[in-house]
Amino acid sequence: MRIGAIDLGTNSCRFLLVEYAGGTLQELKKGLRITRLGAGVDRNKLLSNQAIERALAAVLDFVGVMKSLQVDQVTLLGTSALREVSNAFLLAERIKEKTGLQLRVVSGAEEARLNYLGAGEEGEDSLILDIGGGSTELIWQAEGGIINYRSLDIGAVRMTERYIRDPEKEIREEDLLELEEAVRAIIREELESLPANIGRVIGLGGTITTLAAIEQQLEKYDSARIQDYLLEKGQVEEILKKLSRLSLAERRQVKGLEPGRADIIVAGIKILTTVMDIMAIKEIRASEKDLLYGAIKELAKKFGLF
Structure with a gap:
């Protein structure tokens, strides 16, 4: 089974694609693009139109890459910038329309938990x-x-x-x-x-x-x-x-x-x-095993892989 995760962060958009095989998760592909989604958010509490377009383009590209590699399941996360703004729905709606993916904006507590799942020993x-x-x-x-x-x-x-x-x-x-x-x-x-x-x-x-x-x-x-x-x-x-x-x-x-x-x-x-x-x-x-890896482990558990 191939599982992917995308993280829409304040500075960058990242993705990770892994394959579950032999009882372990093996990395197949990863990528990062600087989107600066959070530009001006601290001051305005709004996503700019330009930031929305940059983030959307990155998500579409990453979804395309993962589909070409026959991904089975993808989870899409948003963190700090999307927690703060009042117009995150504009980006979420565009992404769902184009990809069918539901954007999940995680709380600070949830971000901490996913980081622990990814990096904790x-x-x-x-x-x-x-x-x-x-x-x-x-x-x-x-x-x-x-x-x-x-x-x-x-x-x-x-x-x-x-x-x-x-x-x-x-x-x-x-x-x-x-x-x-x-x-x-x-x-x-x-x-x-x-x-x-x-x-x-x-x-x-x-x-x-x-x-x-x-x-x-x-x-x-x-x-x-x-x-x-x-x-x-x-x-x-x-x-x-x-x-x-x-x-x-x-x-x-x-x-x-x-x-x-x-x-x-x-x-x-x-x-x-x-x-x-x-x-x-x-x-x-x-460590590179952060909330992306944690989100993938969480999804894998839902399918009984762990």
């Missing part, structure tokens, strides 16, 4: 950290499952729009300090009295996987080299320092950095370094 205390375009999810897991979670309105697109005055130039230190103060205030408020023992830290989302690609200077993105790549706090801080001193045009030339992510990557990394500092995290292990 049984029997090991750990923190799963997912920095997205619009939000950041933190999921504490122990033997038996999730013991707590938080979904915070701090993401790479959102914080760029709020605090980075001119992403096309070198990033001003004042902008980064304001961004850090905002992240610290939110985390202090949200994380009080939560588990102190976090064990291993697993990092999800484009900011963290991009850091792994930059650190390895990958000419071409290679999932096998990203999965389980260990990033130390000092390495992350060094990349932040380097990228913040480059113009947007220069950032787009950095090996391992998707050009379409170059305008928001500094804010994303600043979120990460601030979280690592507050929570005394020394290292983080990158």
